[in-house]
Amino acid sequence: MKVSKAMFFIKMGITMATEEQVEISRIELKKIVNFLPYPIIISEKVGGEFFHLFFNKNFNKKIGYIIDEVPTRTDLLKLIFPDDFLRTEITQQWASREKQIKETGKGHVKIKAHLSCKTGEKKWFEIKSSIVKELHIIAFVDIDVMLQEKLRKNNLNNDRMLTILGHDLRSPIANLISISSLGEQSEISQQEFISMMKILKVESIEALQLLDTTFSWARLNFNYIQYRKVRIDFDELINNALKVNKATYENKSITIAVDIEKLNAIEDDLEILTTIVRNILSNAIKFTSENGLISIKALENELIINDNGIGMSTEMLDAVLSQNYRSRRGTNNEKGIGLGLRLVLTLAEKINCRIIIASTVLVGTSVRIIFDTPRH
The missing domain is CATH 3.30.565.10 (Histidine kinase-like ATPase, C-terminal domain)
Known part of the structure; x- marks a missing residue:
C-alpha cells in the first residue's frame, strides 16, 4: 500500500498533495526501494524524456552510477551501452515492448542485456520494467545470480530424485528376493505365493513407471532429447x-x-x-x-x-x-x-x-x- 500511495503522490503531487506530503512519500518510497536486493531505478516521463527519481543502494553498488551523473535515461544508456549500434537496437526493442504494454495494459518489459558498469566491468542482467502511467520502475537482476539459484534448485531436484529411486526401488527388489528365498526353501504355500506375487506385480509396475519417468526426466535435464x-x-x-x-x-x-x-x-x-x-x-x-x-x-x-x-x-x-x-x-x-x-x-x-x-x-x-x- 505504501508503494502505491507514494507513486500516487509523486505523479499527482503538484495538483493534489502538499509539498510536505510529496516529500514524505518520496522518502517512504526510497526506503522501500533501498530494501530490495537488486538494482532499482524509478523514473518519470516528462515530455519526451525519462527523468530519474531514485536509484537504490544496490544500483549504486552493483552498477556504480548516481543520479547526478545520469539524470535521464538517455544519459544512462550512453554509459551502460557505449556501443552505438547495440544501444540503438536495445532502445528500439525496449520502446516497442513499452508501446505494446501501454496499448494492452498488460505485462511488463523484460530483456537480457550485457551492461557496462562504471568500473568498466561488463555484466549480464535481466532488465524488467513495470509501468504505472508515466512512472517506470526498472529492476536489474544479475543473471549470474539467477543461474546460481537455478543450479541450486537443480541440485536439490537431483538429490530428491536419487532419494526417491533408492527408496521406491528397494521395496519391490527386496520382495522379489524374499519370495525367491522362500520358494527355494519350500517355506511358502501356493496360496501365499500367489498373494505375494500379486503384490510384487503391482510394485514392479510402479517401479517400471518410476524408471521410465526418471529416465525421461534425466534425458530432459541433460539435454539428450x-x-x-x-x-x-x-x-x-x-x-x-x-x-x-x-x-x-x-x-x-x-x-x-x-x-x-x-x-x-x-x-x-x-x-x-x-x-x-x-x-x-x-x-x-x-x-x-x-x-x-x-x-x-x-x-x-x-x-x-x-x-x-x-x-x-x-x-x-x-x-x-x-x-x-x-x-x-x-x-x-x-x-x-x-x-x-x-x-x-x-x-x-x-x-x-x-x-x-x-x-x-x-x-x-x-x-x-x-x-x-x-x-x-
Missing part, C-alpha cells in the same frame, strides 16, 4: 500406452473408452509424445476410483483424455501449472514421485503441442493435447 518429426500412428501409440498400464486399470476395473479416428495426419516426435500420453494416462488411472471411466477421444487437432476421478482443486491445479506441486497417493494408495505432470508440461514445450488441464474436485480431470500443426 532430440526432436524427430514423424507421422504419428495414434492407434498404435494409444494401444502401447494402454498395454503398459493394463494391469493397473484392470486391477481397479476401470473402463477405457477410445475414439481417436479423427487424428490421422499429425506429425510430431513419437518418443516424446508417447511419454506425454503415457504419463497423462497413468495419472488418470491413478486418480480414478474402482469401476471408473476414462475416455480418450479426438476433436479436430486435439487428443483429449478425460477421467471421472477425484479431481483437483483450483489451488492444486495452480500448483501443478506453476511446477510447485508434490505428488499425492492415488485412489488405491498408488505411489507417485511428483514429476509426472511437470514432466508432461516441460516435454510439451519441446514438441509441436500445448497442454491444457481442467479439473474439478470429485468430478474429474480433462487433459487436452493440442497440436499446432494444421490438419490435412
Whole structure:
C-alpha cells in the first residue's frame, strides 16, 4: 500500500498533495526501494524524456552510477551501452515492448542485456520494467545470480530424485528376493505365493513407471532429447500406452473408452509424445476410483483424455501449472514421485503441442493435447 500511495503522490503531487506530503512519500518510497536486493531505478516521463527519481543502494553498488551523473535515461544508456549500434537496437526493442504494454495494459518489459558498469566491468542482467502511467520502475537482476539459484534448485531436484529411486526401488527388489528365498526353501504355500506375487506385480509396475519417468526426466535435464518429426500412428501409440498400464486399470476395473479416428495426419516426435500420453494416462488411472471411466477421444487437432476421478482443486491445479506441486497417493494408495505432470508440461514445450488441464474436485480431470500443426 505504501508503494502505491507514494507513486500516487509523486505523479499527482503538484495538483493534489502538499509539498510536505510529496516529500514524505518520496522518502517512504526510497526506503522501500533501498530494501530490495537488486538494482532499482524509478523514473518519470516528462515530455519526451525519462527523468530519474531514485536509484537504490544496490544500483549504486552493483552498477556504480548516481543520479547526478545520469539524470535521464538517455544519459544512462550512453554509459551502460557505449556501443552505438547495440544501444540503438536495445532502445528500439525496449520502446516497442513499452508501446505494446501501454496499448494492452498488460505485462511488463523484460530483456537480457550485457551492461557496462562504471568500473568498466561488463555484466549480464535481466532488465524488467513495470509501468504505472508515466512512472517506470526498472529492476536489474544479475543473471549470474539467477543461474546460481537455478543450479541450486537443480541440485536439490537431483538429490530428491536419487532419494526417491533408492527408496521406491528397494521395496519391490527386496520382495522379489524374499519370495525367491522362500520358494527355494519350500517355506511358502501356493496360496501365499500367489498373494505375494500379486503384490510384487503391482510394485514392479510402479517401479517400471518410476524408471521410465526418471529416465525421461534425466534425458530432459541433460539435454539428450532430440526432436524427430514423424507421422504419428495414434492407434498404435494409444494401444502401447494402454498395454503398459493394463494391469493397473484392470486391477481397479476401470473402463477405457477410445475414439481417436479423427487424428490421422499429425506429425510430431513419437518418443516424446508417447511419454506425454503415457504419463497423462497413468495419472488418470491413478486418480480414478474402482469401476471408473476414462475416455480418450479426438476433436479436430486435439487428443483429449478425460477421467471421472477425484479431481483437483483450483489451488492444486495452480500448483501443478506453476511446477510447485508434490505428488499425492492415488485412489488405491498408488505411489507417485511428483514429476509426472511437470514432466508432461516441460516435454510439451519441446514438441509441436500445448497442454491444457481442467479439473474439478470429485468430478474429474480433462487433459487436452493440442497440436499446432494444421490438419490435412
